[in-house]
Amino acid sequence: MAIAKPIILAVDDDPQVLAAIARDLRQEFSQEYRILRVNSGPEALETIKELHAKEEPLALILADQRMPQLEGVELLTASREFFPDAKRVLLTAYADTEAAVRAINSARLDHYLMKPWDPPEQLLYPTLHDLLAAWQVTNKPRFDGVRLIGFQWSPLSHELKDFLSGYMVGYQWLDYETNPEAQALVKARGFEPTDLPVIICADGKAVANPSKADLANSLGIANQPLQDMYDVVVVGAGPSGLAAAVYGASEGLRTLIIERQTPGGQAGTSSRIENYLGFPTGLSGAELAHRAWTQAVRLGAEFLAPQEVNDLCIQDGYKVLTLSDGREVKTKAVVLTTGVSYRTLDVPGMDRLSGAGVYYGAARTEARSCDEQDVYIVGGGNSAGQAAMYLATYARNVYIVIRGANLAASMSAYLIEQIRNTPNIVLMPFSQIKEVCGQDHLEAVMVDINGTVEKRPARALFVFIGAKPSTEWVCDQVLCDGKGYVLTGRDLVADPRYAQSWKKTREPYLLETCVPGIFSAGDSRAGAMARVASAVGEGSMAIKFVHQYLDE
Missing domain, CATH: 3.40.30.10 (Glutaredoxin)
Structure with missing residues (x-):
């Protein structure tokens, strides 16, 4: 949407004078400003109110003094309520100069001009240019988004x-x-x-x-499928799902990707990923996800969000996905990339204050609200470390609460070194949160520090205490292990407990579940590595196996 030009409003009850004002203004200022003209004080005030309601930028009001019903000084005074920063100029005859001078103080008039102003190049334009330049210096354009x-x-x-x-x-x-x-x-x-x-x-x-x-x-994000049948539907738009969508679409498969929240999954909430191949200075998870999403759509994949899959069943060899709004999507193959969700911290006050100072994951949108405040992070993995580094640029102190002695067992060395060299990040070993306190938002945390409980003020608490697979809706259709992770490939036939689940004479493909044509990739798959690069690799590999399945 184009940003609207600022407005110059001319007001005079004499049609000939008003036409002359508008003509001269258009001649000099029409390229940078919109020129509006109104022939009475009351109508001008209504116009000003409408411009304010529409959030239009009003730069200057040029009003004649002698108008019936509402004089120029009265109009300019009233306009301050709606546009306090607009420049105000009074047009006067010689007999009205005394009123104009008084109005400089009473109405905070910026200038007055004598009629007539011929030639305008000398008697009109220089003054208005100076006033408009001053307005531009202090004007804060309306956010146009x-x-x-x-x-x-x-x-x-x-x-x-x-x-x-x-x-x-x-x-x-x-x-x-x-x-x-x-x-x-x-x-x-x-x-x-x-x-x-x-x-x-x-x-x-x-x-x-x-x-x-x-x-x-x-x-403008689509929320309903456009086709009756797809070659492959990808459920989940984390790194593995986005990779599957990119490769599926690029190789000519009718590809649909369904995401219940936003692209990127847990990786998408990361403030900075520094160990992903090809980005030596790192990049945010949101940026990586947005690039991949844009790439998939450009190559022809359809993207459906926010939309959740509630059920999956098999009909005549086809896979039928039931969405949360009751619609059904039919496909020949499915790639499950549902990822994982953060485990909840089970202490008093967490449910009540969730989203009001207590957050699961990085919650980058809340970082600025933590300016010069103390914040706490629970967890010692890479996600916690990346969040700590990001929050440290805003918060007064960032406290990392961990049960163990140090971060070495759970965090990458480069992050540990960065945290060690950041003075306002404090590691709290042998500690755990016992309670969160506050009325309508988080105000304090109760921390058990090596057996001693302290109440400490806190602006925000960010929780990273492991994850569980988001597979509850599909565990009755595909085989999962005891923790809910989807079993695939050799795991289905190598273990006698699961051998009867595979019915075909051929062995399952590497990422194939116990249901032929349904594949799993990324963090929700049993045995997967919790790394962005491996998730992208698995999503790409899944499409190779989809091709093999479709060619049977």
Whole structure:
């Protein structure tokens, strides 16, 4: 959406004078400004109110003094309520100069001009150029994108921020409690605080209490399949799913990828991945996911989000996926890349404060709210280390709470070294969180430090305590191990406990589940490595096996 030009508003009740003003203004300023003209004070005030409601930029008001119903000084004074920074110029005859001089103080007039101003090159344009240049210096252009208005400690506001960030949608966050602009926007659109959060799209459309599906529709993300039958459907858009979609689409397969949240999975929440091949300075998980998503779509893959698969069944050899909205998707082959979800921390207060100071995963969208505050991280893996390094650029102190003596057993050496060299990151060994405290948001944590419990103030708590596979919905169809990870390939025939699950005469392909034509890749597969590179490799390999299956 193109940014609107700032406006110059000319007001005079004499049609001939107004036409002359508009003509001269257009001649000099029309390339950079829009010229509006109004022939009465009351109409001009209504125009100003409309411009304010539409958030249009008003740079300068040029008003004649002697107008019936509403004089120029009165109009310019009233306009301050709506556009306090706009420049105000009064047009006067010689007899009105005394009133104009008084108005410089009473109406905070910026200038007055005598009529007539012929030639305008000497008597009009230099003054207006100076005023407009001064306005441009102080003017803060309206953010011309998606705006999210809500409460800082609202879990739904947090979810929507994460959703927008996950799709790398530029947006402006406005806290209703502390931002007058947010309050004015909500009031101008007829909403109440109980309607928050509110999304205002770039086209001006506003939606109160939007679901993620509403937001996806507003952003143009597809939420329903376009074809009756696919060659392969990829469930999950983490690194393995995105790799499968890229290779499936590039090799001519009718490919659909379904994601219940945002692209990237857990890797997508990482603030910086520094050990992925080909990126010597590292890159964020969101950036990697967005590149892969864009690549898959460019090559012809369809992307469905936010959409969840609730069931999978076999009909006449085809796989039928049932979506959360009841629709069905038919496909010849399926690649399960559902990934894992963070395990919850089972201590008092966690459920109540989740999304209001307590977060699972990196929650990069909340980092700025931690400015010069103390934050806590539970966990000692790479995800925790990457989050600690990112948060340390904002927080006063970052405390890493671990049960063991050090990070050596669970974190990469490069991250341990970075943490050691960051003065505001404090490692707390032999420690664990016992309780989180606060009314409507996190205020403090109870920490057991080697047997001694302390209550410590905290702005935020980020939890990284392992993961569990997101396979609950499919475990009744494909074989999983005792922890819920999907069994594939040789695991199905090498172990006598599972040998009867494979019915075909050929051996299962490397990533194939006990159901022919259903494959599993990435972190939810039994035996997979929890690394982005290996997930990408498995997603790519899965398409090779899909081809072999389809050629049978």
